[in-house]
Amino acid sequence: MNKVFQEIVSKLLSASRVLIMTHRRPDGDALGSSFGLREFLRSRNIAADVLVPDPLPRRYSNFCTGYLTCSDAKMIDGYDLFAAVDCANGERLGSGDALTIEMLRKRNFISIDHHKGNSLAAPCEWIEPTACSASFMVAKLLLSTGLEIDSAAATYLMTGIMTDTGSFCFANTDAAAFEIAAKLRERGADIDRIANTVFFSKPINQLRFEAELINNCFKLCCNGRFAYCFVPEELMKKHNFDMREDEGLIDLLRGIEGVVIAMLCHKRVDGFRVSLRSKDQKFPVGPIARELGGGGHDMAAGTTLDLPEFADVEKLMTEKVSALLN
Ligand code: AMP
Ligand code: MN
Ligand code: MN
Numbered sequence: 001m002n003k004v005f006q007e008i009v010s011k012l013l014s015a016s017r018v019l020i021m022t023h024r025r026p027d028g029d030a031l032g033s034s035f036g037l038r039e040f041l042r043s044r045n046i047a048a049d050v051l052v053p054d055p056l057p058r059r060y061s062n063f064c065t066g067y068l069t070c071s072d073a074k075m076i077d078g079y080d081l082f083a084a085v086d087c088a089n090g091e092r093l094g095s096g097d098a099l100t101i102e103m104l105r106k107r108n109f110i111s112i113d114h115h116k117g118n119s120l121a122a123p124c125e126w127i128e129p130t131a132c133s134a135s136f137m138v139a140k141l142l143l144s145t146g147l148e149i150d151s152a153a154a155t156y157l158m159t160g161i162m163t164d165t166g167s168f169c170f171a172n173t174d175a176a177a178f179e180i181a182a183k184l185r186e187r188g189a190d191i192d193r194i195a196n197t198v199f200f201s202k203p204i205n206q207l208r209f210e211a212e213l214i215n216n217c218f219k220l221c222c223n224g225r226f227a228y229c230f231v232p233e234e235l236m237k238k239h240n241f242d243m244r245e246d247e248g249l250i251d252l253l254r255g256i257e258g259v260v261i262a263m264l265c266h267k268r269v270d271g272f273r274v275s276l277r278s279k280d281q282k283f284p285v286g287p288i289a290r291e292l293g294g295g296g297h298d299m300a301a302g303t304t305l306d307l308p309e310f311a312d313v314e315k316l317m318t319e320k321v322s323a324l325l326n
Helices: 003-014 028-043 070-076 101-105 134-144 151-164 175-186 191-199 204-217 233-238 286-291 310-325
Strands: 017-021 047-051 081-085 109-113 124-127 218-221 226-231 261-268 271-278 300-305
Touching: 003 081, 003 109, 003 124, 003 134, 017 028, 028 047, 028 081, 028 134, 028 151, 109 134, 134 151, 134 175, 151 175, 151 191, 204 218, 204 226, 204 233, 226 310, 233 261, 261 310, 271 286, 271 310, 286 300, 286 310, 300 310
Parallel strands: 017 047, 017 081, 081 109, 109 124, 226 261
Antiparallel strands: 218 226, 261 271, 271 300
């Protein structure tokens, strides 16, 4: 077992009050890894809180409860350990002005993440880009202690493994992902609850939104190998759909026969938010996202482009993607 791994375990077990942080617009892995770690620490009688930087997607609102938001940041005093999970950089951490990344770096601050190019620069960090998820990494750490992991913690950690591996379908699902998942299942990870929370909970307004999105906004190019959609503001309004609920939305495009690369784009105040997915390891999208100021993994990545119109995004991205595919 390597030195950093041991160091993180001992920092966690010797802390008395831990603040766990994760990335903005949290997804299943962000929430699974942070709440899983919180439940484990609490079961050891170590006080632990999760700071969630943005509102939770609706599907997780009954699943992840009792967390702090940035407006509670005055409460940062009294924590003797800060832990970031699944978070690639200071901007994504979004911990607010009361707790900037510069301040954190001067504290007892650990980072556990699987994003290539992680730039948090925590004084103690374990970054493993080949790990399927941050939840997997946290589970591996906790299992290594030999201490009990209760079913609540196991359920959260399994959630992150399942969401980041597309329920064990994506290429990041290595043998170790199954091994750790098996151990979490043995400890009571509630698969039923996860499935009903994450996968079988689509509100009907979202289904109507998706139907219209595919009918009106869907484009295919590069001989059917690149599928993309721009999501217009009016359509979201019409169906009362918030992009905060977009986890899995891009899979509508990824799921199409013959499609190798999928892109979903919508406008935000800071520019056009672009999500990218690849279905073929020969054509990784991570490098494109990083080149354009974003980040992520080879097969799932994202960035924000400060361009005037979607037509500019479309031109840039079709150029990049067709160059990659050819
Ligand atoms: P998304 O399309 O937003 O679901 O993001 C896909 C993957 O890329 C996720 O694992 C994100 O954590 C990661 N990602 C997206 N945007 C960024 C970014 N600006 N920097 C680093 N990682 C990112
Ligand atoms: Mn994530
Ligand atoms: Mn992740």
